[in-house]
Amino acid sequence: MADPLLDVRHLRVEFPTRRGTLLALDDISFSIAPGEILGVVGESGAGKSLTGASIIGLLDPPGRIAAGEIRFDGRRIDNLPYEEMRRVRGRSIGAIFQDPLTSLDPLYTVGQQLVETIQTHLAVGAAEARRRAVRLLEETGIPAAEERLDQYPHQFSGGMRQRVVIALALAGEPKLIVADEPTTALDVSIQAQIISLLRRLCKEHGAAVMLVTHDMGVIAETCDRVAVMYAGRVVEIGPVGAVIHSPAHPYTVGLMGSIPAMDEDRGRLLQIDGAMPRLTAIPTGCAFNPRCPRAFDRCLVERPDLLPAGATEAACWLHAAPLRAAA
Amino acid sequence: MSAVVATKTARLVEAEGLAKTFDVSAPWLNRVVERKPRQFVHAVDDVAFAIARGTTLALVGESGCGKSTVARLLVGLYPPTRGRVVFDGVDITGPGRTNTVRRRMQMIFQDPYASLNPRWKVQDIVAEPLREHGFAEGRSGAANDRRLADRVAELLSSVGLAAADAEKFPHQFSGGQRQRISIARALATEPEFLVCDEPTSALDVSVQAQVLNIMKDLQTRQGLTYLFISHNLAVVRHVSDQVGVMYLGRIVEIAAKAHLFTTPRHPYTRMLLDAIPDIHMSGRARTPVQGEVPNPLHPPAGCAFNPRCPFANERCRVERPALLPAGAVRVACHAVEEGRI
Numbered sequence: 136m137a138d139p140l141l142d143v144r145h146l147r148v149e150f151p152t153r154r155g156t157l158l159a160l161d162d163i164s165f166s167i168a169p170g171e172i173l174g175v176v177g178e179s180g181a182g183k184s185l186t187g188a189s190i191i192g193l194l195d196p197p198g199r200i201a202a203g204e205i206r207f208d209g210r211r212i213d214n215l216p217y218e219e220m221r222r223v224r225g226r227s228i229g230a231i232f233q234d235p236l237t238s239l240d241p242l243y244t245v246g247q248q249l250v251e252t253i254q255t256h257l258a259v260g261a262a263e264a265r266r267r268a269v270r271l272l273e274e275t276g277i278p279a280a281e282e283r284l285d286q287y288p289h290q291f292s293g294g295m296r297q298r299v300v301i302a303l304a305l306a307g308e309p310k311l312i313v314a315d316e317p318t319t320a321l322d323v324s325i326q327a328q329i330i331s332l333l334r335r336l337c338k339e340h341g342a343a344v345m346l347v348t349h350d351m352g353v354i355a356e357t358c359d360r361v362a363v364m365y366a367g368r369v370v371e372i373g374p375v376g377a378v379i380h381s382p383a384h385p386y387t388v389g390l391m392g393s394i395p396a397m398d399e400d401r402g403r404l405l406q407i408d409g410a411m412p413r414l415t416a417i418p419t420g421c422a423f424n425p426r427c428p429r430a431f432d433r434c435l436v437e438r439p440d441l442l443p444a445g446a447t448e449a450a451c452w453l454h455a456a457p458l459r460a461a462a
Numbered sequence: 463m464s465a466v467v468a469t470k471t472a473r474l475v476e477a478e479g480l481a482k483t484f485d486v487s488a489p490w491l492n493r494v495v496e497r498k499p500r501q502f503v504h505a506v507d508d509v510a511f512a513i514a515r516g517t518t519l520a521l522v523g524e525s526g527c528g529k530s531t532v533a534r535l536l537v538g539l540y541p542p543t544r545g546r547v548v549f550d551g552v553d554i555t556g557p558g559r560t561n562t563v564r565r566r567m568q569m570i571f572q573d574p575y576a577s578l579n580p581r582w583k584v585q586d587i588v589a590e591p592l593r594e595h596g597f598a599e600g601r602s603g604a605a606n607d608r609r610l611a612d613r614v615a616e617l618l619s620s621v622g623l624a625a626a627d628a629e630k631f632p633h634q635f636s637g638g639q640r641q642r643i644s645i646a647r648a649l650a651t652e653p654e655f656l657v658c659d660e661p662t663s664a665l666d667v668s669v670q671a672q673v674l675n676i677m678k679d680l681q682t683r684q685g686l687t688y689l690f691i692s693h694n695l696a697v698v699r700h701v702s703d704q705v706g707v708m709y710l711g712r713i714v715e716i717a718a719k720a721h722l723f724t725t726p727r728h729p730y731t732r733m734l735l736d737a738i739p740d741i742h743m744s745g746r747a748r749t750p751v752q753g754e755v756p757n758p759l760h761p762p763a764g765c766a767f768n769p770r771c772p773f774a775n776e777r778c779r780v781e782r783p784a785l786l787p788a789g790a791v792r793v794a795c796h797a798v799e800e801g802r803i
Contacts, residue, residue: 178666292754322524323693325754327737349666352696352739379741393671395700397723397738403678404671404700410636411666 138209139166140343141190141311145203146213148182148189150414152197157414159185159198161367164441169310172337172344174354174375176390177364178411183347186364187313189213190345191230192220208310226256229304229342231333233316235296238303239288245272245299246284249306256307271302274339276332294325301333305340312337315347330357351394355379363387366411366422373447383444384451385427421452429453473512474687475536475567475655479545482506482531486759503758505531507711509545510785513704515654518681518688520702521713522695522734524755528711529691533659536689537569549655565595568648572660574640578632584643585628588614591650617646621676638669645676649684659691674701695738699723707731710758710766717791727793729771729803765796773797 148160160182167173175183188194190205192212205213212223224230232238240248249268253259259267265284272280275298288296297317304312317333318326334357337344346357354361355375362372363384371384382388392405409426412418418425424434433452444454487493487500506528513519521529534540536547538559546555554563568591571577578587589610597613615625621642632640641661648656658677662670678701680686692698698705699719706716707730715728726732753770756762765783768774777796785794797803 178668294754322755323695324524324733324737327739328752330739350739351667352741355741356739390668391741393668394741395671395674395694395696396741397696397699397735403675406671406675407668408672410638410669 138169139206140169140171140208141167141345142206143186143190143203144206146186146189146200146205147202148185148194148198149201150198154415158417159367159414160189162203162440163367163369164203165362165369165372167311167343167345170338170341170343171360172334172346172358174358174361175345175347175364176349176351176354176361178349180366180411180414181364182367183349183364184315187230187315187345187347191224191228191313193224193230222256225252225309226307227309227311229307229309229312231297231300231304231312231314231317233319235293235300235320236288238300239296241288244285244287245291249284249299249303252303252306267306268302271305272299274305274336275299275302276328277302294321294328297321297325297329298332301329301336305336305342308340309342311343311345313345313347316349317346318353319348319350326353333357351379351391363390366417367414368422368450369441370423370451371444371447371449372441377446381445381447383447383449383454384423385429385453386423387449389426421450472515473548474515474550475689476510476512476548477532477536477545478510478548480506480509480532480535480542480547481544482528482535482540483543501759504711504761505758506535509708509711509713511704511706511713511716513655513687513689515687516681516685517703518690518701519704519706520690520692520698521706521708522692522698523708524693526710526755526758527708529693529708530659531711532708533569533657533689533691537567537657538564539569561595565591565651566653567655567657568651568653569657569659570641570644570648570661572663574637574644574664575632577644578640580632582631583628584618584630584632584635585611585614587632587643588617588628588647588650591647595651597651613650614646617649618643620649620680621646622672636669637665638672641665641673642676645673645680649680652684653686655687655689657689657691660693661690662697663692663694670697677701695734707734710755710761712766712794713785713792714767714795715791715793716785721789721791727788727791727798727803728767728795729773729797730767733770765794771797773803775802 144164146160146163150157150159163186175186177183189200200213204211246268250264253264253267268284269280272283277283277295277298318329321329330353348354358375361375361378362369365386371378371387382391389405389407407426420436421434421439424430439450439452441448441450442454482505484503484505486503488498509532511519521532523529535542542555546553549563552558592610592613614628618625618627623642662673690701702719704718705722706713709730715731726735762769764779764781768778783794783796785792786799788798
């Protein structure tokens with residue numbers, strides 16, 4: 136990749152607490168090319184949402200970026216003052232959250248919220264902003280957009296609300312959209328509609344997407360590349376097809392095997408025993424070693440970084456070249 | 463209405479014409495002042511099925527289709543408005559629901575955080591049904607306690623937890639471990655029939671796999687019969703023998719697993735199957751069915767699915783289809799009945 140749109144390097148996020156500092160994200164590095172869809176997948180507490188929140192500058196205090204940097208379009212954005220970050224957020228980076236009801240203000244009509252967003256980020260008049268708002272609603276597949284514009288969020292169904300949220304995210308014509316579990320609160324038939332809508336619109340608008348989800352199926356259908364997270368680290372990253380069909384990290388292997396498949400009968404699901412460690416008790420060495428069927432001495436003491444492993448990169452000592460291991 | 467699905471072995475549980483209507487009217491004063499009529503939601507309407515001993519019936523559908531209401535009707539948490547539930551040949555809708563019947567059926571709930579009392583030790587949680595059903599009566603206090611403790615330890619180890627866990631409180635466990643405690647509690651009275659209402663929906667996939675494996679092992683070992691409620695078709699495919707698809711309070715298709723997943727008949731079943739993101743092929747082109755589930759307060763006339771159905775015609779808009787046999791399965795669809803699809 137020549138010029139990544141988003142470049143995250145060695146990002147480290149900490150939460151200072153009375154009982155010591157919790158390391159929530161540990162040395163996260165990845166990049167997103169213009170127009171690319173990167174999936175971020177992992178189980179609850181792996182740090183997926185936190186990664187998204189760090190990028191859009193909405194880390195809840197006392198969480199803080201302790202090290203590393205985030206570059207957007209060549210410019211460093213992790214250390215911007217609040218007001219400047221506000222201008223980046225919405226204009227250059229749009230956001231879609233899980234719950235469409237809480238992302239909309241119940242006291243304003245959908246139109247008011249869209250027009251406000253458009254006028255905040257783009258220099259257009261009120262009439263033009265309204266025209267754009269109608270067009271955005273039409274693009275997101277809301278019937279009778281002109282009339283719906285003057286309705287309040289409670290008059291929309293869950294799927295329709297999520298369409299409005301997508302329209303809002305696209306309003307500032309951003310180059311990147313961070314979508315945090317955009318379909319988790321929706322039924323499966325609505326989920327399919329929203330996913331295909333998101334994919335189509337981002338293609339049309341040329342926006343790149345960072346899609347945070349725990350649903351491997353959504354990732355498989357939507358993304359170009361995928362990053363698998365575990366206990367605050369990226370354990371594997373690579374093209375979607377390679378990660379799904381020939382995963383290199385034992386955690387990814389277990390994760391894929393534990394998903395009931397639609398097209399084959401499995402007597403028993405592959406299971407990863409135990410659960411992800413809490414942030415207070417992350418084991419030394421590789422964080423996955425207590426659950427890993429293939430752990431050996433080195434895994435217990437030394438933390439692996441991402442290493443090339445076939446078509447993907449995996450943070451696993453199994454893929455360390457013998458030469459490098461000796462050096 | 464007689465029982466519906468032909469089964470080879472004896473039926474353990476049968477639902478016949480089961481219906482549940484909820485009164486969702488505004489308060490009396492509002493109705494008088496604003497001249498609003500009473501309002502009812504037909505949460506479950508005319509649902510019939512039979513579950514053979516040792517097998518699993520899964521009910522799938524989207525939110526609000528009435529699948530959880532069916533679960534609650536079966537275990538007696540709601541009294542049905544119409545219809546009856548027959549358990550092992552006995553009508554248990556009325557006075558037939560004796561304590562013996564209650565002991566023989568148990569339920570596992572969706573949210574492992576809400577379904578365990580946070581102030582109770584695991585020992586007390588798992589032992590509660592034992593006390594309730596007089597498992598250790600007629601002994602002195604100490605002998606009684608020891609017997610209960612032994613039984614709890616046995617139950618905990620059957621779901622892969624340690625006997626020592628009995629002394630802990632629910633907050634010391636992860637979501638998956640809590641769901642195992644729920645299963646241990648449900649198994650305490652040695653039930654034959656377990657109603658599982660979305661037992662893995664709140665869990666991560668790797669933990670979901672652990673719980674599903676335990677449930678399957680228990681079924682093989684103890685010959686349990688399950689009613690498994692889920693919105694996740696992949697999970698349903700993994701656990702079930704027979705699948706009922708629900709839409710707006712009615713079963714639209716009920717079939718053996720092999721039939722339902724290979725040759726779905728009802729347009730709604732086809733849509734559901736098509737809507738599942740396919741993990742094995744990225745970028746598969748598909749056209750999601752448009753529209754959303756209608757408001758159950760004002761369901762469409764005729765077939766409830768007709769506004770979203772690509773095969774709907776005039777008859778579908780006025781006449782509600784009955785659940786009729788179509789080959790090896792039962793489908794409620796005019797288009798299937800007329801051979802149009």
